[in-house]
Amino acid sequence: MIRLSFALLMSLPGLLRAEEEAVQPPRDPAYQLVWADEFEGDGPVDETKWRFEEGFVRNHELQWYQKDNASRKNGLLVIEGRREKVKNPRFEEGSRDWKKQRWEADYTSSSITTMGKHDWTFGRFEVRARFTPLSGLWPAIWTTGRGRWPHAGEIDILEYYSGRIYANFCWAGKHGRDLWNTGSHSIGRFVTDDSWKDRFHLWVLEWDEEKMTVWLDGEVLNTQLMKHVKNQDGPAINPFLGPQAFRLNMAIGGPQGGDPSKTEFPQRYEVDYVRIYQKDG
Numbered sequence: 001m002i003r004l005s006f007a008l009l010m011s012l013p014g015l016l017r018a019e020e021e022a023v024q025p026p027r028d029p030a031y032q033l034v035w036a037d038e039f040e041g042d043g044p045v046d047e048t049k050w051r052f053e054e055g056f057v058r059n060h061e062l063q064w065y066q067k068d069n070a071s072r073k074n075g076l077l078v079i080e081g082r083r084e085k086v087k088n089p090r091f092e093e094g095s096r097d098w099k100k101q102r103w104e105a106d107y108t109s110s111s112i113t114t115m116g117k118h119d120w121t122f123g124r125f126e127v128r129a130r131f132t133p134l135s136g137l138w139p140a141i142w143t144t145g146r147g148r149w150p151h152a153g154e155i156d157i158l159e160y161y162s163g164r165i166y167a168n169f170c171w172a173g174k175h176g177r178d179l180w181n182t183g184s185h186s187i188g189r190f191v192t193d194d195s196w197k198d199r200f201h202l203w204v205l206e207w208d209e210e211k212m213t214v215w216l217d218g219e220v221l222n223t224q225l226m227k228h229v230k231n232q233d234g235p236a237i238n239p240f241l242g243p244q245a246f247r248l249n250m251a252i253g254g255p256q257g258g259d260p261s262k263t264e265f266p267q268r269y270e271v272d273y274v275r276i277y278q279k280d281g
Contacts, residue, residue, distance in 0.1 A: 023126065023202060024218025031124050031277035038273050039077040045070050045112060053111040053249070055090065056099040061138070062253035062260065063109040064088070070110035076270045079250045081109045081137065083265040107260065111249030115144065119243035120276055125157065125205040128272040131250070132197040133160055133187050136260020138251035139269040141203055143244035150178040151231055153239030157205045157214050161251075162258045163187050167214035167221035171239050172231040179232065183214065183222025190216065200272050212240065246274065 037049055045052075045067075053065045064086045070079050083106065091103040131139045138161040145152030156168035165185045173179030190196065204215040213223045229238045250269040253260050 023204070025204065025206075025215055027124060027126075027277065028279075030279045032280065033275060034123070034278045035118060035120070035276040036274060037077075038075070039072045039271065040075050041072055042074065043072050045072065045077065049117060050112040050114060051116060053113065056088070056102065056105070057111065059251065059254045059256065060098055061251045061257060062105065062136075063107040063251055064105035065111045065249070066108055067110065069108055070112060076272055077248070079110045079112075079139075079248065079269040079271075081107060081250050081252050081265060081267045081269070083260075084108055107252040107265075109250045109252055111247070111251075113144075113245055113247040115245040115247075117245075119146070119245040120278065121241070121243045122208050123206075123276055123278040125207075125246070126273075126275045126277070127157065127203045127248075128200045129158070129203065129270060130197065130200045131160065131269045132267060133163070133191065134260075134263045134267065135162075136253050136258045136263045137161070137267055137269075138254070138257040140247070140249055140251065142247045143205075144247065145239050145242055145244050151176070151234055151239060152242075153244065155205060155207070155212065155214075155240075155244060158203050158216075160187070161256055165190065165216065165221065167216075169212060169222070169224040169229070169240075171229055172233045174232045176233040181222065181224050185221060190219075200270075207240070209241075246276075248274070 052067045055064060057065055086105045086108055088102050088104055090100050092100040095101050127141050141158040143155040150170050151172040154170040156166055159166040165187055167183040169181045170178050201217050206213050209226060211223055211225050214221045226238060226240060229240055230236050248271060251257055
């Protein structure tokens with residue numbers, strides 16, 4: 001496969017790979033590439049673009065996040081979920097904090113984010129990725145805004161767990177509870193043969209002042225009209241009128257992620273590229 005460097009893409013925006021010419025849904029020519037990671041070559045993740053989350057982080061998930069599980073291999077970002085034990089240095093006997101209750105983790109994975117480095121307001125986000133949809137795996141492509149959650153907003157371009165593909169939008173409801181517009185689809189809608197897991201698939205978010213829409217391989221997964229979004233706790237604002245940072249991770253298990261005990265490990269979540277486009281102004 002011919003690969004173009006980000007610098008070349010930026011300097012020659014009209015020069016695109018043949019597969020890009022046929023992206024679905026078609027890209028408005030007014031969109032210009034403003035940021036990308038092509039994950040070219042082999043080596044560590046570019047920490048000028050991404051930072052790593054570490055340890056137990058959210059949702060009572062089973063994995064311990066660590067740098068070691070993410071790298072660039074043959075021009076791909078590879079996030080590897082492993083069944084391995086890691087001691088929890090934050091363990092406290094009798095703690096009521098779930099992150100401190102476990103003296104060790106049984107699984108490891110990686111989570112990377114542009115938070116604190118880069119974020120964007122509006123645009124078209126394209127991610128080409130693949131994974132094997134198995135019990136206990138929870139790969140995700142998502143964004144979060146500046147400030148506390150859920151008041152700063154969350155966009156789930158991809159979540160897979162428990163046999164379903166999700167595309168969601170989240171903001172603050174009454175009393176600070178999370179309020180969701182959830183797009184939920186059986187994985188069987190997309191997996192028509194055994195080769196689905198071996199092929200790369202294109203997730204797209206288009207986000208502007210009017211609406212946000214998420215697609216998978218050209219099929220709409222969910223849409224949210226911006227005029228219907230307003231935080232119901234704290235200032236009555238639409239958080240999606242402000243910037244969102246980008247996130248890629250593969251969680252394992254937890255109340256939503258499902259039971260990974262019968263899944264063979266290691267498992268790979270592979271990302272070919274992340275590309276972010278915006279219109280002038």
